[in-house]
Amino acid sequence: MSKQNSNLKDFQRIVGENNVLYKEIALRLYSYDAALDRACPTAVLFPENKEQISALVKICYKNKIPFVARGAGTNLCGGTIPLQQAVVIAPTRMNKIISIDPEKKCAVVEPGLPNLFLKKALEPYGLYYAPDPASQKACTIGGNIGTNAGGPHCLKYGVTSHHVRGLEIVLPNGEITELNILQKGYDLVGLMVGSEGTLGIVTQATLNLLTLPAKVETMLVSFPSLEAAIQTVTDIISSGIIPATLEAMDKITVQAVEAFIHAGYPTDAEAVLLIEVDGEEEILEDVKKIRELCKKNLCQEFRLAQNKLEREKLWEGRRGSYPAMARLSPNVLVEDGAVPRNKLPEAHHRIRKIAEENNLNVSLIFHAGDGNLHPQILFDERNLEETKKVKKAGSDMLKVCIDLGGTISGEHGIGMDKKEAMRWLFTQETLELFRRIKQAFDPDNLCNPDKLIPTKDAKEVLFREQKNQKKSSENDLFMPSKKETNPITQTSPTSIVPKDEEEACSFLKNIWLDQKKVLIQGLGNSLKKHSLTPDVLFCTKNLNKILEHDVENFTVTVEAGIKVEDLQKFLCEKRQKILFSSLEKSIGGTLALNLDQTPLLRDQILGIKLALADGHVVQFGAKVMKNVAGYDAGKLLLGSRGSLGVILSVILKTFPLNYPIQAQPNAQKRESVENNIPENMLEIHKKIKNSFDPKGIFYELPLLRS
Ligand SMILES: Cc1cc2nc3c(=O)[nH]c(=O)nc-3n(C[C@H](O)[C@H](O)[C@H](O)COP(=O)(O)OP(=O)(O)OC[C@H]3O[C@@H](n4cnc5c(N)ncnc54)[C@H](O)[C@@H]3O)c2cc1C
Structure with missing residues (x-):
């Protein structure tokens, strides 16, 4: 029996024959995620509990088989592409809510649980989990932890790392361990969140919950220019109000969304803000102040959602901005830079210039309150010349963000897509330190190999x-x-x-x-x-x-x-x-x-x-x-x-x-x-x-x- 077949038999023994995919046609389905890269795994494994994950990883460790944890595969950075002929370990069947503790305001969940399922399950308790990526219908808590996912509500309430209290992990050698933020020693929960599955596989998470606000007000405001919209964002935050969300969309996005979702967005505006405030009765005062600030910046229309239905419709538009663009061409490259908030207008101006110079169709959406921006570039990957041009333009946009004191990823992660861009952001010393941290966990480089950190350049001096x-x-x-x-x-x-x-x-x-x-x-x-x-x-x-x-x-x-x-x-x-x-x-x-x-x-x-x-x-x-x-x-x-x-x-x-x-x-x-x-x-x-x-x-x- 070949080595590969004997490994397959071992995997099947642990999770059962039905929980191992190995035929080419099935493997192809796991060769991609929501980004552009492709590579076929050698097998896809569906464990049902932590013991099975531990046993699978122990086989990988013993036989030096690379492995990649995969949730829903919605990441936009090639984070789950199985490089080096890795096997995919997909804990998507581990999707239970183990407990909800309304008093301690925490929930213990399995990694395969879709983010939206948790939201729905918490509603009867008057609680919610704050990180709300636009992909929440599909993406899993394990994937959210892997990428340190954000979402519109993260402006006021923080990203995933603010809401993870504890983790159960299968380490790259197959051992199971438990971490929490009150543990002595180094903050390993903080390190694990956002480590893109390169340090271990999350098998359980204890999450922080918040009380649903008594009152929510949602506003849609249109502006004659993006600059005016962003100035309003700065003015709102400077006034001491931190809204729950402060999202911005440019004209191209608004028109695409409207054609697709009919959310009632004003298609003649150059930019639109979607603002939500939440809390007690006093938020009505905030709405008043926000309206004044919008007027000061010459807004065209100020619309306050009158009921839950209207609010939902406005949000459906925002969440649908990616599919609205995706239906316009075979591929969309979504970039994810972040800049100091007051640099957004300049970032916008320079990104537009790159789009024009390259004759590209680019729309822009912003988590404007956080300074996080997503240029979405339409193209057809079958046109190799165009694809090359699009990738280069995407990189140039990220360089703009670095130049303005920002970063190459606000929330989507690095994966294999932006690995090389890490060299523009970090010094060799910092990259070397990242490599040593990775080695501390995974000396054989088996756990989601070749992601996040660029391989050592031959020219780099030995630190x-x-x-x-x-x-x-x-x-x-x-x-x-x-x-x-x-x-x-x-x-x-x-x-x-x-x-x-x-x-x-x-x-x-x-x-x-x-x-x-x-x-x-x-x-x-x-x-x-x-x-x-x-x-x-x-x-x-x-x-x-x-x-x-x-x-x-x-x-x-x-x-x-x-x-x-x-x-x-x-x-x-x-x-x-x-x-x-x-x-x-x-x-x-x-x-x-x-x-x-x-x-x-x-x-x-x-x-x-x-x-x-x-x-x-x-x-x-x-x-x-x-x-x-x-x-x-x-x-x-x-x-x-x-x-x-x-x-x-x-x-x-x-x-x-x-x-x-x-x-x-x-x-x-x-x-x-x-x-x-x-x-x-x-x-x-x-x-x-x-x-x-x-x-x-x-x-x-x-x-x-x-
Ligand atoms: C339409 C659309 C909208 C999006 N909107 C947002 C948004 O608003 N905010 C945002 O932050 N992102 C957004 N994303 C990106 C994506 O949804 C997030 O990165 C999400 O967190 C990925 O979750 P997933 O379950 O799909 O994980 P996957 O894509 O399967 O995996 C993501 C990473 O996590 C690792 N991982 C997965 N499971 C585990 C585990 N159990 N243990 C350890 N590591 C693991 C993987 O190895 C990989 O590196 C969007 C994507 C799309 C397509």
Whole structure:
């Protein structure tokens, strides 16, 4: 029997003959998703429980067979294309809601559950799950977690990563583990969400639920120009109102939608906004204010949906914008850039120019409140010349987003489609770090191989030769025997207080060569308590500048040593604030200790710049509200207690001064019981530590996440 046949027999033994596809005609159906790429799997497997997934993955691990998790296959980035002759593991039959807990406001669900099924099941409880991708009729919770999916309502309520409390995962070696956001150690839930199935297969998820609002008002507003529509978006948010949704469509989209869905959209308008506010009675005041702001920007028509039916019709139009375009030509390339919100008009202008120069039919839809834009390019892939031109134009549009301080994916993911574009966005050092994180989970590169991170370019300089390094025993910070003891023996540390980022990195380069042990200090409050005495005390207190406050975009970029109180005072003068309350700490210290759990700190951070042990700098995130490019590695720093690197600067969301903290999705109090790291994740924690700091230069403050 050939090796392939014997593997098939093994798979059939686990899931049953009927749950394995292997004939070519059937395999072809799994050779594509909603993007353009194609590759046939060697088999498609339909497990019915986590034990079966674990057993299948163990066979793959033993026989070095690549595998790809697949939900509904609606992703728009080639994320489920089975490269390297992978098998597809499709947990679509694992589609149950295991429990709904109205008191704790959470639901436990299987990964194959379609997003809309959950919404419908929650309605009788007066609850809902906020992430609402336009594909929600088909897409699954597992796929949403894989891509960190967003949707119109994510403006006010956040994307998938804001709403996942816990995950059950089958790791690439087949072991089953459980993760939750209150666990000690690194935030692995944060890392898994948006990792596009490259670090493991989700077999169960605990999701955060919200109470259905008492009142909802939906407005359709038309404008004579897209600029006027976007200015209205900026004005609404600056006024302190954060609507549930703020969607924009250009004229081409509106006309296509109207011809297809007859939603009553005004076809003569250059741009249309679909605005929804929700809450209690007071939202009627918001509607009034919004109407005034629309008028100020010379809106043509302001229409308020009079009942649920009218509201549904308006939404049907928005959700149907992709199919409305798709019926006009054989193929549609959907791009997914994000820019700082106030850069949307410029992004629009430059994207239009690219379309005109290439003579392409392009429509634009925007999650305008989030600065997320989707150019939709019509073409016919049978015309190879045209396809080449379309792909190049799509890439040029993404470059525009990067140029404006944005990102190459707000919500659709990277997959194989945008892998090369990752090189434009991230430095080689950051890409290398992503590769090491992937290796920490999946050393044989079997789990959705060749996605998300571009393969190492032959020209890339080797970041760091790790092979011959002796592993220091202090690296074992997460071993239960070590984690609460003081590993430092020396008594008089050298204090280093760099004045800026450059000096910080050059100090670190020397320390790296001297192999000194470093303890990172913010304003020193926590260290006093622990009275540690390392070789080097690396103090960030002079890295205390406000680098940029983008008032219109509601972001602030600060060096990590700035005191929270000083930043709050500065912002208060501009009628803004951050949702931090530990005033005495530095911003970097607050992050490293993961203080301020309510509302969750992890939801307020847009970007982090970090100096690694050898002084090289890596950077995650950007000044944008939505960003799914690459691993969300910044989350690993929350609660890392100085063990991974020196946080140099941070990009934070700011809020209007009058913004009520309760409006945040995670504002409700959580049980703050912390759980221990599962045994089988200790090794992965060590490998993650090693991927940031292979020589074990940085000590970690004892007592993880106290
Ligand atoms: C018409 C249309 C509208 C869309 N609108 C939106 C939108 O508004 N917002 C948005 O964010 N996206 C949107 N999308 C994109 C897409 O629907 C989302 O990316 C969605 O989250 C994919 O879910 P899926 O079940 O189809 O996953 P798939 O496409 O099957 O998989 C997506 C990724 O997740 C991984 N994955 C799947 N299941 C698991 C699992 N159990 N464990 C680990 N990894 C897994 C896969 O390997 C893959 O990398 C739209 C797509 C279409 C076609």
